[in-house]
Amino acid sequence: MKPRPNYLAGFGSLIWLFVVGLPLYVMLIATFQSRTDYAANGPLAFPERFTLDNYVNDLDDGFAQYFLNTAIVTVCVVGIVLLLVPPLAYAIVRSDGKATGRVFRLFLLGLAIPSQAVIVPMFYLINEAGLYDNLLGVILPTAAFAMPVCALILSGVMRDITPELYEAMTVDGATPWRIFLQLVLPLSKSGLSTIVVFSSLQAWNGFLFPLVLTQSSENKVITMGLYDFQTEHGVDIPGLLAAVVLSMLPILLVYLFARRALVQGLMGVGGK
Amino acid sequence: MTTAAVPTVDSTEKSVRHGRSHRPATGVGRPGFAWAAPAAVFFGLFALVPLLLVVVLSFTRWNGLGSPEFAGLDNWSRLLDDPVMVKSLWLSLVFTVLGAVVQTPISILLGVWAAGRQRNRAVLSAVYFVPLLLSITAVSVLWRAVLDPNFGVPSQAKWLFGDGNLFGTQVGAIGVLVLVGTWQFTPLHTLIYQGAARAVPGVLYEAARIDGAGRVRQFFHITLPQLRNSIVTSMILMVVGGLTTFDTVLILTQGGPGTDTTNSAYYMYQKAFKSFDFGGASAIALLLVLVATLVSLVMVRLTGYDRMRSTMEGV
Numbered sequence: 250m251k252p253r254p255n256y257l258a259g260f261g262s263l264i265w266l267f268v269v270g271l272p273l274y275v276m277l278i279a280t281f282q283s284r285t286d287y288a289a290n291g292p293l294a295f296p297e298r299f300t301l302d303n304y305v306n307d308l309d310d311g312f313a314q315y316f317l318n319t320a321i322v323t324v325c326v327v328g329i330v331l332l333l334v335p336p337l338a339y340a341i342v343r344s345d346g347k348a349t350g351r352v353f354r355l356f357l358l359g360l361a362i363p364s365q366a367v368i369v370p371m372f373y374l375i376n377e378a379g380l381y382d383n384l385l386g387v388i389l390p391t392a393a394f395a396m397p398v399c400a401l402i403l404s405g406v407m408r409d410i411t412p413e414l415y416e417a418m419t420v421d422g423a424t425p426w427r428i429f430l431q432l433v434l435p436l437s438k439s440g441l442s443t444i445v446v447f448s449s450l451q452a453w454n455g456f457l458f459p460l461v462l463t464q465s466s467e468n469k470v471i472t473m474g475l476y477d478f479q480t481e482h483g484v485d486i487p488g489l490l491a492a493v494v495l496s497m498l499p500i501l502l503v504y505l506f507a508r509r510a511l512v513q514g515l516m517g518v519g520g521k
Numbered sequence: 522m523t524t525a526a527v528p529t530v531d532s533t534e535k536s537v538r539h540g541r542s543h544r545p546a547t548g549v550g551r552p553g554f555a556w557a558a559p560a561a562v563f564f565g566l567f568a569l570v571p572l573l574l575v576v577v578l579s580f581t582r583w584n585g586l587g588s589p590e591f592a593g594l595d596n597w598s599r600l601l602d603d604p605v606m607v608k609s610l611w612l613s614l615v616f617t618v619l620g621a622v623v624q625t626p627i628s629i630l631l632g633v634w635a636a637g638r639q640r641n642r643a644v645l646s647a648v649y650f651v652p653l654l655l656s657i658t659a660v661s662v663l664w665r666a667v668l669d670p671n672f673g674v675p676s677q678a679k680w681l682f683g684d685g686n687l688f689g690t691q692v693g694a695i696g697v698l699v700l701v702g703t704w705q706f707t708p709l710h711t712l713i714y715q716g717a718a719r720a721v722p723g724v725l726y727e728a729a730r731i732d733g734a735g736r737v738r739q740f741f742h743i744t745l746p747q748l749r750n751s752i753v754t755s756m757i758l759m760v761v762g763g764l765t766t767f768d769t770v771l772i773l774t775q776g777g778p779g780t781d782t783t784n785s786a787y788y789m790y791q792k793a794f795k796s797f798d799f800g801g802a803s804a805i806a807l808l809l810v811l812v813a814t815l816v817s818l819v820m821v822r823l824t825g826y827d828r829m830r831s832t833m834e835g836v
Binding site for chain 1: 557561564565583627652654672677712767771790802807809810813
């Protein structure tokens, strides 16, 4: 028995499409016209003359440097996460000691710590370590705050590996190292790609740590560039929105290719 | 996340089996604590140590230069006497409650709708997801431009927005902040409900249909009760998120007009990095963590969430 289509729900979802789509539409069409055209035509009108000047100006205005800095931060954060989280998740799933269980509970506690709660002591620590206004000072806390979610996701995936496989290898005398490299890592590929997508998203979009821990323009990341741009040239709306589009392009590309990994990761966190 | 690579493992197993007849002792072949240690040390250093340090700093006087001096309960007593602090706590509460009230019905309805399996739903859900990908900075800058009183949508739709500047009144500014939060975070909560709605056993609906229950009855009598766990998960995320709303306030309203949108998270930032009162800021930070934890615990207890087995799986 097939239920009949639910027109009311369909209608509601179209309204939401409008809510989601309208700002994105305003943003896109604004970026392709000059400031004067935008002011004259209003935010909703389709532009008559297309131009890419806004994008070119932004890139000349320092956004190329911010892009590079953000890319450096993102690559390093993903590197740290990939180096530290898989062994952690493996230990959480397979270790029989009590200590690892405690460590896992600490990471779960970490899920609930908002980054604002630690920003003042972080400022103190990073200053003491001589890392203020240094990209490394942004990378380290960003990686630490990406770890709890990644540990949760990856240990969930590793738990799905059947115990028989571990036992078969153990009976054959394989060391934990060997089991890790030959069994656990190959079978956790989906989880590994999820944590890569997840941590790079957090690093790329990070705001509070760069805001508080960097200062000079050569160490600015793209979110800081956007924030400064708005305070300095707030009236140049097409230029500002072009910068917003630039900042999100890489993410939308990743989303196109890694949608599954990302959605599954989020569902795994909230949906269980 | 299914694992279907069993054959390859079988073949390695055969090649490894060469004259090892002794059984390994228990614990052999299992990773020890050393495997967890690097991650634990790193995380401890950059997340747990600061959390402990915020407690210490809340009892000190520190202006960002030099070293913090012990100040006893001074920061705390100043907080209690500070009218802006009291107002900011109230505003944090308002943001949290409004956010939850607006987002929860929308995301439940969208999530249940998206749990169906037609192709157009999959495509639309993919579009709906986009706001969640963007940085809060990008989202705030985007909305500030869209709602700009001179060049944005309000200048074209006076019938809806009137002549006034949305950012110039408390109600308008709070409305904008709630709207932007809803725009960005509804997808996350939708996803939570979507996953849960898919897990509702189909037999329940079949039985209800045989009993002649309509769509609305099915929603209220089957879907909603089955989503109970997810509602708690989603609410806790909303409470923690709502109490700590900061980036949007900084970019969209700077806490204004006056201090009309200065919530506690923003007030903490101002105290620390504008007034260089790091001790007072630490006290606010600690207060926020305590309130958020307390609210989460109360919600978990009240709803019996912690007694439900399914939520504990994988934890």
